[in-house]
Ligand SMILES: Cc1cc2nc3c(=O)[nH]c(=O)nc-3n(C[C@H](O)[C@H](O)[C@H](O)COP(=O)(O)OP(=O)(O)OC[C@H]3O[C@@H](n4cnc5c(N)ncnc54)[C@H](O)[C@@H]3O)c2cc1C
């Protein structure tokens with residue numbers, strides 16, 4: 001065998017697996033389809049589409065991918081470190097309801113079981129409270145006061161190093177075993193990649209330490225097949241087939257391994273497993289592709305009209321407001337100059353009928369031409385704009401299937417179709433607009449097609465007590481196969497209602513704790 005474990009994807013699930021398996025003495029290879037990025041490789045603004053976006057057909061090999069389905073548009077991360085390169089660093093813990101619902105309910109007392117792993121995940125990711133609030137956050141605070149819920153406002157807990165701005169410092173987290181770091185400058189550019197070495201991306205913690213333990217990382221390669229060797233259940237190991245994801249003409253490689261960990265994120269893992277169920281891994285559960293969830297998010301931008309304010313100052317998500325038992329609102333920003341999103345934005349209108357929405361958009365342009373002229377042509381979009389990220393714990397699920405052309409498609413599974421027009425969110429947009437004297441716009445796909453967008457796609461290979469109720473068991477092992485695991489957002493089996501990376505990290509730590517040391521194998 002070439003390796004004990006091949007890990008497909010280097011996001012949160014993959015990075016935790018790489019470190020813990022290498023610590024247990026296993027020979028590990030991580031295959032990642034995106035690129036390696038050093039601090040200065042990240043784009044200065046999102047106008048640099050080649051470095052910001054992942055669109056291989058156009059030769060764009062950046063850190064963010066946009067995938068549009070009939071019921072949902074998904075943004076996700078690509079590169080060594082997965083979604084941590086592009087994410088907004090926010091690390092909330094879900095409320096109790098998450099641990100007591102969904103297909104994993106009854107497999108464990110999850111809240112109690114995962115508690116120590118959340119603590120470990122927070123330490124490993126270098127979680128700290130945001131120490132400074134800026135204009136966008138102060139707007140949220142003012143809105144909370146206007147609504148009389150100021151007690152529900154708080155700065156976020158984030159994976160950022162708040163040392164001295166731009167000053168190099170020896171590893172502050174791992175007793176000198178980690179890389180040197182620099183303090184955050186509050187430039188707001190976390191979602192185009194941190195050029196200041198302050199964001200605690202996975203290549204600076206889990207992956208860095210895994211490499212030091214001997215784990216190998218192969219970037220710019222995509223796994224397209226996983227075949228059991230001899231026996232049909234993988235007990236003799238697997239052949240993993242991969243090819244370059246960035247070269248036009250590429251050599252295909254075959255690697256032999258005892259075990260495989262699928263950590264390609266929901267879009268990578270579910271897409272690959274749906275393909276393999278038809279071919280190399282037919283024993284996979286029929287539940288594959290089901291229980292796909294978002295956090296029931298809406299993303300609406302509000303552009304302030306007061307010239308002296310700078311909404312791009314701060315960290316990507318600096319503050320949070322719990323607006324009711326099931327919902328909360330976060331303030332997101334891009335760094336100054338990252339104005340490209342405005343190309344995809346239209347005036348924010350709501351309603352179930354597309355004709356009436358189009359009419360409302362036209363009316364807005366006619367009634368307030370000066371305001372929209374300012375938004376699109378005069379002021380820096382990022383400098384003047386915050387993105388309101390609204391999330392809910394209330395649940396509805398989608399199903400992903402593979403069509404005859406091999407494309408992944410969505411359909412509604414349970415509950416109502418996800419919508420960008422959630423009544424609570426509409427009220428909060430109004431309240432924020434009032435608090436900062438702003439104008440709201442939103443992603444054209446939401447306004448025109450009524451398709452909501454999410455950065456938090458979850459599920460598709462969820463936990464169950466057996467293959468009739470889930471794809472994996474409570475320790476993340478795939479039903480029907482030996483030494484095969486799913487450890488990433490696809491394993492999330494209920495709606496956390498909050499940003500999920502901390503939870504993915506904690507569950508990955510839990511799964512890894514169930515694997516014995518190599519020298520204890522019988
Ligand atoms: C703009 C943005 C902001 C966000 N902000 C936050 C936030 O503040 N807090 C939070 O908790 N979450 C946030 N998220 C969500 C977070 O990034 C994801 O939930 C998280 O990264 C998912 O982790 P994962 O382990 O499922 O895999 P991912 O992090 O998605 O990583 C999967 C990796 O696998 C690779 N891959 C896929 N298929 C293959 C294959 N076949 N072969 C090789 N490699 C493959 C991909 O390139 C990718 O790098 C944000 C996301 C975005 C896009």
Ligand code: SF4
Pocket residue numbers: 160183184185186187188189190191193194195196197198199314315316
């Ligand atoms: S605010 Fe700027 S310096 Fe701080 S973590 Fe984000 S990108 Fe890095």
